[in-house]
Structures are given as C-alpha cells and as structure tokens.
Amino acid sequence: MSSDLPNPAAYRVADLSQNRPTRFSLVPGAEELAALTTELGVEALRKLRFEGEIKARGKRDWTLKGQIGFTVVQPCVVTLEPVTTRVDTNVERLFLANYEEPEASEVEMDEDDTTEALGEVIDVAAIMVESVALHLPQYPRKEGAALGQHLHAEPGTAPMRDEETRPFAGLADLFKPKDESSAD
Known part of the structure; x- marks a missing residue:
C-alpha cells in the first residue's frame, strides 16, 4: 500500500468543504489486497471495502465516520x-x-483510541489498514x-491428569460430616 505515488485516499484538510461532507469509498484491487x-x-x-464521510466539526476539527467490511x-x-x-x-x-498527547508518565494506555491530532491530511487508506488490523480475529x-488433553509420562509411570494438579480439589471433602453408618 505504500508507494512513491500520491495517495488518492489522503485528503488535504485545506481542500475539504466546511459546509458539506466529503464522501469516500475505498475498494482495494488484487495487488493492494495481496x-x-x-x-x-x-x-x-477478500472483499475489503471502506466507505464513509469526512465532515467538519466546528471551525477547525474534523470527524470521519465509516463502515469497513472484509473477509x-x-x-x-x-x-x-x-x-x-x-x-x-x-x-x-x-x-x-x-x-495534546498525554505525557507517557501520566497515562499507560489512552482509553480513547478514536481521537487523533489533525495534520495536513486525513489518510483514509491508512485508517482502513489500521482498522483491518485492529478487527482481525485474535484466536480464529x-x-x-477443541483442545484435547495430551497425556505425557515416562515409560512405566502413570500420566498426571489436569484434575490431579489441583491441590485443593479434595479440601471440601475433609469438612463434610462423616456418615454415621461408617463410623465403626
């Protein structure tokens, strides 16, 4: 996606209309998808599409709202x-x-990841790539x-099972009242 050619999906803020939204639609081709x-x-x-609009918010700020879909x-x-x-x-x-960026010593992780500093351009393609990366399933x-249970042990020894690794699993049984019939 990065090349020396001008990015057609990067909108110069100075060229954006204050009075009406600027609509965008990005559908990368096969080469960009690869x-x-x-x-x-x-x-x-596959089937990556990012559509939405950029519009003024007040006199100097801008919002981008869109929908992204991909397989x-x-x-x-x-x-x-x-x-x-x-x-x-x-x-x-x-x-x-x-x-203003919060100082590193003040905040470990900024909770609001949708707010950014306004630069000279709003790069819709970069936002698309970032959004795809953020929304990929982490554990497909x-x-x-399902994960099965694998049992490993040296020859001649019984393998240890998950239940046997819980040292306090039988603790509750110690506090149960003894059965009267088994007292003798």
Whole structure:
C-alpha cells in the first residue's frame, strides 16, 4: 500500500468543504489486497471495502465516520486448518486541531483510541489498514475444534491428569460430616 505515488485516499484538510461532507469509498484491487495480506500475516483477505464521510466539526476539527467490511482467512488456533471470517464494523475518528498527547508518565494506555491530532491530511487508506488490523480475529477457531488433553509420562509411570494438579480439589471433602453408618 505504500508507494512513491500520491495517495488518492489522503485528503488535504485545506481542500475539504466546511459546509458539506466529503464522501469516500475505498475498494482495494488484487495487488493492494495481496500486499495487505502479506503485511498482516493472514492467509487471504477478500472483499475489503471502506466507505464513509469526512465532515467538519466546528471551525477547525474534523470527524470521519465509516463502515469497513472484509473477509479474512486465517489458520485455526487448534487445528491450523483455514478459518474464514466475515467482519463488518463501524469506524470513527475525531481529528482535533488542538490535540495534546498525554505525557507517557501520566497515562499507560489512552482509553480513547478514536481521537487523533489533525495534520495536513486525513489518510483514509491508512485508517482502513489500521482498522483491518485492529478487527482481525485474535484466536480464529474452526467450528467444533477443541483442545484435547495430551497425556505425557515416562515409560512405566502413570500420566498426571489436569484434575490431579489441583491441590485443593479434595479440601471440601475433609469438612463434610462423616456418615454415621461408617463410623465403626
């Protein structure tokens, strides 16, 4: 997606209309999708579309609201078989002319990830790539795939099971009243 050519999806703020929204629609071609697939480390990326509008908010600030949709193929975290997932979600950004970054010592992680400093351009393609990366399924799992229990032990010894690794599992049994019939 990065090249020396001017980015047609980067809108100069000075050229945006204050009175009416600027609509955009990005549908990357096969070459851009292949580059993005490699960049994101997924098996396949298809049907990517990012549509929305940029409009003025007050005299100096801008908002971007859009919808992104894509289909991604990733390996299952259990079986490594391909898992196809469709993602459709809204994207919002607020670009502030007087935005001040919080000092690193004050905030560990900024809770509002939709607010950014206003620069000379609003790069819709960069926002699209960031949104795809943020909305990829973290642990894709094929339907019905489950982690089984693997038992390992040296020859001649009994393998330890998950239940046996819980040291306090039988503690409740110690506090139960003893059965009267088994007292003798």
